[in-house]
Amino acid sequence: MSEQAPHVGFFVTCLVDLMRPSVGFAAIRLMEDAGCRVSVPDDQTCCGQPAYNTGDRADAVAIAKRVIERFEGFDYTVLPSGSCAGMICKHYPELFADDPDWQDRADALAAKTHELTSFLVDILWVREVPGDFRGKVTYHDSCSGLRELGVKAQPRALLEGVDGLELVEAEKSETCCGFGGSFCVKYPDISGAMVGDKADDIIATGADMVLAGDMGCLLNIAGRLSEKGAKTQVRHVAEVLAGFGDSAAIGRGGKD
Amino acid sequence: MEPTSHKFTQNARRAIGDDRLQAALANFTTTFPKKRLDVISRLPEFDDLRDEGVAIKKHVHANLDFYLERFEARVIEQGGTVHWCRDAQEARETIFGLCRAAGAKTVTKSKSMIGEEIAINEHLEAGGIEAVETDLGEYIIQIRGESPSHILVPAIHLTGEDIADTFKEKHTQLPADRDLGEPDAILREARAVLREKFLAADVGLSGANMLIAETGSVVVVTNEGNADLVMNLPKTHIVLASIEKVMPTLEDAATILRLLARSATGQDITAYTTFATGPARRGETDGPQDFHVVLLDNGRTEMLAGEFKDMLRCIRCGACLNHCPVYASVGGHAYGWVYSGPMGKVLTPNILGAHKAADLPNASTFCGKCEEICPMRIPLPRMMRHWRERQFVSGKGAAAKGKSGLKLWAWLAKRPPLYRLAASAAAGFLRILGRGKGRIGRLPVAEGRTFQALYRENGSKEQ
Amino acid sequence: MSGAREDILAAIRRAEVAPDGDPAGRLANPQPNLVPARGQGLPAELLARFIAEAEAAKASIARLSGRNEIPAAAEAYLAANSQPFEIKAAPGLANVPWTKQSLLTVNFGRAEGSDHVGISEAFAGIAETGTLMVLSGPDNPASVNFLPDTHLLVLDASRIVGAYEDGWALLRREHGKTGFMPRMVNWITGPSRSADIELILLLGVHGPRRLHILLIDG
Incomplete structure (x- = not known):
């Protein structure tokens, strides 16, 4: 790895850390393959979005300050989540309107923070990936990635490079799956109705696998697909791109 | 009409079980967005006109x-x-x-x-x-x-x-x-x-x-x-x-x-x-x-003087209703009053009083579709978040529910070593739960170890 | 309730919204904002666009070469649509040679609930959406546009403009810089409609079921 290799601070995110470690390793492999030096700060926790979205601004500010301190030294901060990346890129700068010093630091971190697939495509110009998958795949556009960060073409461009993979679009790929963090806990009926529609939309594509860039959506979708007895596999896009497709899909592994 | 906004969750549950309502909702939440896309495709200046509309409204407010x-x-x-x-x-x-x-x-x-x-x-x-x-x-x-x-x-x-x-x-x-x-x-x-x-x-x-x-x-x-x-x-x-x-x-x-x-x-x-x-x-x-x-x-x-000023740009087009996945699931009556959908989630507490519509600003995934299509570019999710912040501070309303759990989590998030410990314990616990039967058994299961633990043990080559 | 006015205005001033622009100047000299390309073009383009857009809005159009053809065109349309030959006409159309058409009964004045057919005259046509701009007045009662089941609307092709803003400019030019607004300006784009029943498009809810434009060329 050259001296000029961009130094990436990898922000694993809570759900990947807790629920799907393989996504973290897949993301690291993709970035290292593209010539990055990847570091994983061991004192990282959460981006603070749950606090921010629940109205707990004080804790969101405190957590954001910690994240800024920890990650501002890297050339880039990359997250395998549009939602958490959106928190840093779009919402951190909103948290410090009354605090010019922190405002500048939040803006600076926001400017060099990226969701994984857009980092690979827009910054690193990656077009070829190690993964292969024989079958039909559909992609769910997670809301924050799509609307806050404009993540739409990037994962599809990368999936085009996966040997054997055929991408089929769902009619409502841009419609929210109903996860919404605490929303699915506070309003389980509505969340259930929304993810039911999402599952039907995915099943209607006839795809063998559904991919997305956010673990929250994926866990939500996997739960409903398995309830419906659908055979559709559920994976984070990084796993397929990195060629980690042999392990058990989300929701299929642990029931031994 | 007596407002029932305070019974949003019950209203929503009833609506979700109403098959005829669901059929009607499915019909028009697909029809209207398609027609909108079709008609704006014939007006290439549409987004520029939105900017002008916003500028006019801001000028009016001033x-x-x-x-x-x-x-x-x-x-x-x-x-x-x-x-x-x-x-x-x-x-x-x-x-x-x-x-x-x-x-x-x-x-x-x-x-x-x-x-x-x-x-x-x-x-x-x-x-x-x-x-x-x-x-x-x-x-x-x-x-x-x-x-x-x-x-x-x-x-x-x-x-x-x-x-x-x-x-x-x-x-x-x-x-x-x-x-x-x-x-x-x-x-x-x-x-x-x-x-x-x-x-x-x-x-x-x-x-x-x-x-x-x-x-x-x-x-x-x-x-x-x-x-x-x-x-x-x-x-x-x-x-x-x-x-x-x-x-x-x-x-x-x-x-x-x-x-x-x-x-x-x-x-x-x-x-x-x-x-x-x-x-x-x-x-x-x-x-x-x-x-x-x-x-x-x-x-x-009052809205003009505070953080809900942007909501006064609303021209009552209803696009945020037509495009909202929550509205598409529950319909307008669940919101319990005149204004429904995302605009209702912001307006109703402003007009009826926050305590009479506490659920409304919380019942959103913040998917952002409403802001994307709002002709007046009203930051509806941000306005809902303002309500949640008020509820959190006051300790009243749906945002304040589960406050102690969230506080514990935030406390941990500010203390990385303890957070890691708790995360490892949670990952193991979730794995055990995932083996069970019933509702929790159907949810996706954790893999048992955190990424951080595996990474520290094996470096980046773990798969 | 004299206090309400002052209270509301004081509350607005207390809000202290950051200053923006010159409101008095904006009113003294109204300027168009962005006018989309579909509202601009040469006269022939605007004529073609007006016709296409009006028809897309479910209006029908007959091309006439002069006002003296209005009675025959009206009669032909009513016959083709099995409508009665009794017309309530705007008084401004009294100079049309109605009497040469023996089959039509024409009364002048405002419309009543019992009128089945009305005819009035448009001030301008707006190409960008196929919209007719109709002014109310003693010569052109607004009720004629709305009460009858069938509405015939006379439009001189030379009065077709590109955009809504061009319609306002024409009105200011011809009716004065202040006090130019008649009691009603009606922009009419196709016949009355509703989708309130299962989103099925139905025509003629309260206003006319049919809008027929008599477009006078030359």
């Missing part, structure tokens, strides 16, 4: 007093009268007083969300004055004793069969065995019944999509033409409008009109756009003798 006074002066010059009302009660009393002074027995109404907001029909009826909604959808829900489930298509939750049954039940003057099987037959009957009301009415009560400061004009858009009969036939015309509806010039109105119908129903423009200016002129054989404008605050000035 000069609201000036434009309102100018509007008032122009109305008076034309021979009209302007009545300023601080709240719903004042507006109800003002309108009732004007109707009584006109000797009114029957008032025809064209659709006015402000009229719903102040419950003017109930007030008039209580005073012995018949108030007849003339928008077809509004009329249907009025005779059923319901509130609108959508600001544009108020009866969208009903099937043609429901409506035919209602007409047979309520229009007892007509033969019981008439055929209302076709939508057009329902329409003919409504036209005939309402035509008599139009011709008999002493007062016409309309809303306003905009007020024009330049000319003192009132702008009303409809597809049915009912507002034009309301504004033309009775001797007295009363306009009910909230203060943020004022616009500077006719040119500014044209810009907003290019956005309104395209965002609302996916039409380039509605069939009728009417600019009404004062009472009948000398020599005119139709038009009202008396022209009144009731200007209502009802919480708007």
Whole structure:
């Protein structure tokens, strides 16, 4: 790895850390393959979005300050989540309107923070990936990635490079799956109705696998697909791109 | 209509179990977005027009007093009268007083969300004055004793069969065995019944999509033409409008009109756009003798002063309802009051009071679709978040529920070593839970170890 | 309730929204904002666009070469649509040679609930959406546009403009810089409609079921 290799601070995110470690390793492999030096700060926790979205601004500010301190030294901060990346890129700068010093630091971190697939495509110009998958795949556009960060073409461009993979679009790929963090806990009926529609939309594509860039959506979708007895596999896009497709899909592994 | 916004979760659950409602919702939440996309694809300047619309509204908010006074002066010059009302009660009393002074027995109404907001029909009826909604959808829900489930298509939750049954039940003057099987037959009957009301009415009560400061004009858009009969036939015309509806010039109105119908129903423009200016002129054989404008605050000035100012840009197009996945799941009635969908989640607590609509700003995934399509680029998720922040601080409302759990989590998030420990424990625990049966057993299972633990053990090569 | 006005205005001023622009200047000299390309073009383009857009909005159009053809065109349309030959006409159309058409009964004045057919005249046509701009007045009662089931609307092709703003400019030019607004300006785009029943498009709810434009060329 050259001296000029961009130094990436990898922000694993809570759900990947807790629920799907393989996504973290897949993301690291993709970035290292593209010539990055990847570091994983061991004192990282959460981006603070749950606090921010629940109205707990004080804790969101405190957590954001910690994240800024920890990650501002890297050339880039990359997250395998549009939602958490959106928190840093779009919402951190909103948290410090009354605090010019922190405002500048939040803006600076926001400017060099990226969701994984857009980092690979827009910054690193990656077009070829190690993964292969024989079958039909559909992609769910997670809301924050799509609307806050404009993540739409990037994962599809990368999936085009996966040997054997055929991408089929769902009619409502841009419609929210109903996860919404605490929303699915506070309003389980509505969340259930929304993810039911999402599952039907995915099943209607006839795809063998559904991919997305956010673990929250994926866990939500996997739960409903398995309830419906659908055979559709559920994976984070990084796993397929990195060629980690042999392990058990989300929701299929642990029931031994 | 007694608000039930405080029972949002119960309302929502009932709506989700209502198959007919679900079919209707599926129909129109796919139809309207498609029509909107189609129609804006024929107007490449659409996004630039949105920016201009936002700029006009911001300009109006900065000069609201000036434009309102100018509007008032122009109305008076034309021979009209302007009545300023601080709240719903004042507006109800003002309108009732004007109707009584006109000797009114029957008032025809064209659709006015402000009229719903102040419950003017109930007030008039209580005073012995018949108030007849003339928008077809509004009329249907009025005779059923319901509130609108959508600001544009108020009866969208009903099937043609429901409506035919209602007409047979309520229009007892007509033969019981008439055929209302076709939508057009329902329409003919409504036209005939309402035509008599139009011709008999002493007062016409309309809303306003905009007020024009330049000319003192009132702008009303409809597809049915009912507002034009309301504004033309009775001797007295009363306009009910909230203060943020004022616009500077006719040119500014044209810009907003290019956005309104395209965002609302996916039409380039509605069939009728009417600019009404004062009472009948000398020599005119139709038009009202008396022209009144009731200007209502009802919480708007408070919004102007605070973090909900951007919400005053809303032009009531309903696009945020049509595109909202939560609205698509539960429909308008679940929101329990006049305004539903994302705009209702922001407006209802502002107008009714936060404690009466605590769930509304929380019942969103923040998917951002509403902000994406809002013609006035209102940051609706941000406005909902403002409400959540107030609830969290005050400890009241749905945002404050689970506050202790969230606080524990935030406490951990600020202490990395403890967070890691807790995460590892949680990962193991979730794995065990995942092996179980029942509801939790169907949820995806954790893999048992955290990424951080595996990474520290094996480096980046773990798979 | 004299206090309400002052209270509301004071509350607005207390809100202290950051200053923006010159409101008095904006009213004194109204300027168009962005006018989309579909509202601009050469006269022939605007004529073609007006016709296409009006027809897309479910209006029908007959091309006439002069006002003297109005009675025959009206009669032909009513016959083709099985409508009665009794017309309530705007008084401004009294100079049309109606009497040469023996089959039509024409009365002048405002419309009543019993009128089945009305005819009035448009001030301008707006190409961008196929919209007719109709002014109210003693010669052109607004009720004629709305009460009858069938509405015939006379439009001189030379009065077709591109955009809504062009309609306002024409009105200011011909009716004065102040006090130019008639009691009603009606923009009419196709016949009355509703989708309130299961989103099925139905025509003729309260206003006319048919809008027929008599477009006078030359």
